[in-house]
Amino acid sequence: xxxxxxxxxxxxxxxxxxxxxxxxxxxxxxxxxxxxxxxxxxxxxxxxxxxxxxxxxxxxxxxxxxxxxxxxxxxxxxxxxxxxxxxxxxxxxxxxxxxxxxxxxxxxxxxxx
Amino acid sequence: xxxxxxxxxxxxxxxxxxxxxxxxxxxxxxxxxxxxxxxxxxxxxxxxxxxxxxxxxxxxxxxxxxxxxxxxxxxxxxxxxxxxxxxxxxxxxxxxxxxxxxxxxxxxxxxxxxxxx
Numbered sequence: 001x002x003x004x005x006x007x008x009x010x011x012x013x014x015x016x017x018x019x020x021x022x023x024x025x026x027x028x029x030x031x032x033x034x035x036x037x038x039x040x041x042x043x044x045x046x047x048x049x050x051x052x053x054x055x056x057x058x059x060x061x062x063x064x065x066x067x068x069x070x071x072x073x074x075x076x077x078x079x080x081x082x083x084x085x086x087x088x089x090x091x092x093x094x095x096x097x098x099x100x101x102x103x104x105x106x107x108x109x110x111x112x113x
Numbered sequence: 114x115x116x117x118x119x120x121x122x123x124x125x126x127x128x129x130x131x132x133x134x135x136x137x138x139x140x141x142x143x144x145x146x147x148x149x150x151x152x153x154x155x156x157x158x159x160x161x162x163x164x165x166x167x168x169x170x171x172x173x174x175x176x177x178x179x180x181x182x183x184x185x186x187x188x189x190x191x192x193x194x195x196x197x198x199x200x201x202x203x204x205x206x207x208x209x210x211x212x213x214x215x216x217x218x219x220x221x222x223x224x225x226x227x228x229x230x
Contacts, residue, residue, distance in 0.1 A: 009153065034218070043117070043203050043221030044156070089155060100171070101219070103148075103155035 004092045004104040012110045019077040021107055023090035028071065030092040034101065035064060035075045038087045047075070047088075077109075085111045115139050119204050119222035126194040126229045134189040134225050136204030144207045145187040146171070146219065147179065149200040156203065162187055194229045201226050 004025045013019045025033070031052035036044035050057045050064045050073070057064050063076040077084055087108050091101040120135045138145065143164045148156040148171075158171030162181040176198055178190040187206075191198060202225045209217035 004155070036219075041223070043205075043223050044219075045221070046218045049218070091155075100158060100161070103157075105153060105155045 004090055004102050009105070010108045010110065012112060013080050014112050015080060015082060017080055019075075019080045019084065019109060021075040021077075021088050021090075021109065023073050023075075023104055025071050025073070025090075025092045027092070027094060028068075029094040030071075031095050033064070033066060033073050033090060033092045035062075036089045036091065036103075037084075038089065038106070040086070044089060080109075080111050082111050082113065085109055117204055117206055117220055117222035119202075119225050121225060122223065123226050124228070126191075126227065128194060128196065128229060130194050131190070131192050132194065132227075133191075134202055134204070134227070136187045136189065136222060137185050138187075138204075138206040138220070139185065140206060140220065141184065142206035142208055142220070143184065144209060144217070145181065146205045146207075147177070147187070147189045148203045148205065149173065150203060150224075151200050159189065159202075191227075196229050199227060199229045 034049040035047040037047050038044040048059045048062050048064050050066050061078045066073045087106045089103050089106045091103045093099045093101045117138045146161040147159040150156050157173045159177050160179040162168045165181050165184050168179050181187050204222045205219040207217040207219050
């Protein structure tokens with residue numbers, strides 16, 4: 001089965017610095033990964049996703065890196081802002097008609113002013 | 114465009130009581146899901162639906178029931194509330210099955226916090 005986990009439960013960064021949130025997965029058949037951001041009192045919101053045929057994908061201030069060799073992905077946030085403070089979830093799945101996302105436990109990002 | 118709307122936002126139940134968490138989406142999505150989120154844990158899939166009249170169990174379905182009579186609505190029923198069902202519940206929807214090839218993104222509601230005492 002799929003197991004997705006984040007390396008550390010909390011991360012504190014200085015405003016303006018870059019943040020790196022790491023995630024490991026166990027199923028080598030996983031071929032799709034997605035990051036969600038959950039602000040306090042709200043539902044998770046989509047940030048960025050990546051398929052296994054890519055190593056890197058960039059969005060606005062965010063980059064996801066995928067290393068299939070060691071089954072690891074990371075979310076990089078450039079110039080972290082106070083509004084980036086939230087819980088971040090990685091999730092993964094594998095190709096298949098009934099495949100569903102498996103979510104990691106979540107990491108709390110705190111931005112220091 | 115409201116997206117996914119959940120009610121109620123908060124509810125306290127006594128052990129053995131029953132209740133229904135409501136979920137509605139206005140995006141004409143075929144796929145809808147119910148997740149629970151426990152403190153410090155990821156989201157666990159309770160039930161999902163691939164269209165009106167069709168539902169299926171997720172990872173943690175015990176103690177819950179669902180129905181999908183319309184495309185828009187996907188209520189979650191707790192028949193005999195237990196303390197283990199204290200959690201935050203999220204409803205979500207997507208164009209296609211989230212996780213399957215096609216990479217369909219979930220749109221979540223704001224959540225319903227349920228406490229069973």
